[in-house]
Structure formats: structure tokens, C-alpha cells
Amino acid sequence: MAAPGNDEFERKQNFSLQWATSTPRERRAMLREQREQTAPQSTRRSYVLVGVFLMTAAIAGLVKAVAAKEPVSTIVLFAVAILFCGAMAELSRRGRTRIGFSVLVVGMIGASLAETFQR
Structure with a gap:
């Protein structure tokens, strides 16, 4: 939770003030802008979770x-x-x-080929 005096708190407070005084068109633009800001973070989190899930399955x-x-x-x-x-x-x-996903794909293809050729 953001506390008063925190930059995150002030940003959220400004956002809510702008939201209350904006038109529906401006609100859609604000939501679109906020989604673009959080997209890389959510991608990172989901890729980390996929990597950890696959690692757990491999273990x-x-x-x-x-x-x-x-x-x-x-x-x-x-x-x-x-x-x-x-x-x-x-x-x-x-x-x-991108590099992490490429490493995973190339590594899994290599492991699959190695398993195929060992038999």
C-alpha cells in the first residue's frame, strides 16, 4: 500500500483526480496509457512463472x-x-x-533431439 509522501501515492492520487474530471474518451486514453506502462512488467512476471513451473515439472x-x-x-x-x-x-x-524464451526453446529442442538420437 502506498503511503502519503510516496511518489507512487501521489501518482495514484493525480490519476484519480484526472479520472474524476475527464470525459469518457479521455478515460479510455488514460487506461490505454496505463496498460502500455505495465505491459513489460506483466510479461516478465508471466515468463518467470512459466520458467519456474517448467523447472518444477522437470524436477x-x-x-x-x-x-x-x-x-x-x-x-x-x-x-x-x-x-x-x-x-x-x-x-x-x-x-x-526474448533472450530467455529463445534459450528455453533452443534448449528444449536440443534436449528433444538428444533424447531421440540416444535411443
Whole structure:
């Protein structure tokens, strides 16, 4: 919660004052402007969540593979998948969403091809 004297509080207060005194057309413009400001932040958060979710799934698969005494190559592929998911989450957290997503896609394609060729 923003406290009085805080820049965020003043920004919200100014926004509500402008909202109360504006026409519907101006209100739509204000909402559009606010959505454009928060779009990168929400993209970063969603990419971090996707990376963490996929990493959790890969960890569960790794535990399952170890319990089933799968070959070492399968366990290594799960570890590589965990690495790429973690890289995506970290890069996205730092604002490098395109690079993070590219790393994940290329890594998963590589892991899939490696699994196909190992059989």
C-alpha cells in the first residue's frame, strides 16, 4: 500500500483526480496509457512463472526417473531441462524476455533431439 509522501501515492492520487474530471474518451486514453506502462512488467512476471513451473515439472520428472532407475542419459537430459528453465526464469526476471524464451526453446529442442538420437 502506498503511503502519503510516496511518489507512487501521489501518482495514484493525480490519476484519480484526472479520472474524476475527464470525459469518457479521455478515460479510455488514460487506461490505454496505463496498460502500455505495465505491459513489460506483466510479461516478465508471466515468463518467470512459466520458467519456474517448467523447472518444477522437470524436477518432478528427474525424481521420478531416479526412483525408476532410468539410464544416466535420461537423468542428464532432465538436468539440462532444469538448467534451461532456470536460465529462462532468471533472464526474464532481469528483463531479457526474448533472450530467455529463445534459450528455453533452443534448449528444449536440443534436449528433444538428444533424447531421440540416444535411443
